[in-house]
Amino acid sequence: MNLTIKSNKLVIIKRDRILFIPLNEIFNFERFNQKTYIQTYNEEIHIRDSLKYLETILPEQFKRTHRSFIINTEHVRELKVLNNNTYEAFLPGDNQALVNRELIKLVL
Numbered sequence: 523m524n525l526t527i528k529s530n531k532l533v534i535i536k537r538d539r540i541l542f543i544p545l546n547e548i549f550n551f552e553r554f555n556q557k558t559y560i561q562t563y564n565e566e567i568h569i570r571d572s573l574k575y576l577e578t579i580l581p582e583q584f585k586r587t588h589r590s591f592i593i594n595t596e597h598v599r600e601l602k603v604l605n606n607n608t609y610e611a612f613l614p615g616d617n618q619a620l621v622n623r624e625l626i627k628l629v630l
Contacts, residue, residue, distance in 0.1 A: 525571050527579050532560075534569060541567065549613040551576055551584075551592040561617045585628040587611070588620040595629050 524535040532548065534541040549561040553573050560567040577586050583596050593611055600612040601621065609621040611629065621629055 525569065525576070525579065527581070534567065543567070545581065545584075545594075546596070548584075548594055549597050549615065549617045550594060550611075550619045552619065553590045561613070561615070563615065585625070587625045587628060588622050591619040591621075593619045593621070593629070598629055601626070601629065 526533045527545070530545050532541075532543045532545060534543065543560070543562060547562045547564075551573060552559045552561070556570070557568045558571055558573060558576070560569065573586060573590075573592055576584075576592055580592065583594055584592050585595055586592050588608075593613070597613045598611050599614065601609045602612065604610050604620075607623050609623065609626060611619045611621050613619065
């Protein structure tokens with residue numbers, strides 16, 4: 523894999539560069555169309571690594587709350603009920619993520 527955690531930073535090794543993203547600046551990871559999107563204060567970065575792999579390397583404030591999302595629980599500002607099974611988590615910068623009702627305790 524081309525991802526590691528070092529000194530509280532997510533290190534992403536790409537073909538032409540190496541990115542160092544402070545973990546506290548990451549709001550969430552979203553899996554969509556065989557890519558994983560990382561939402562931060564400044565940008566959206568896409569990688570090919572799976573959420574399943576990310577779950578194994580990320581520290582405990584990052585929780586898998588939905589099949590398509592891992593969120594940084596330290597950045598959750600509000601939860602809103604979407605339907606009987608799902609909440610919407612609001613994060614800084616107009617970012618949202620989904621939370622399954624069964625997994626709501628991970629965020630609280």
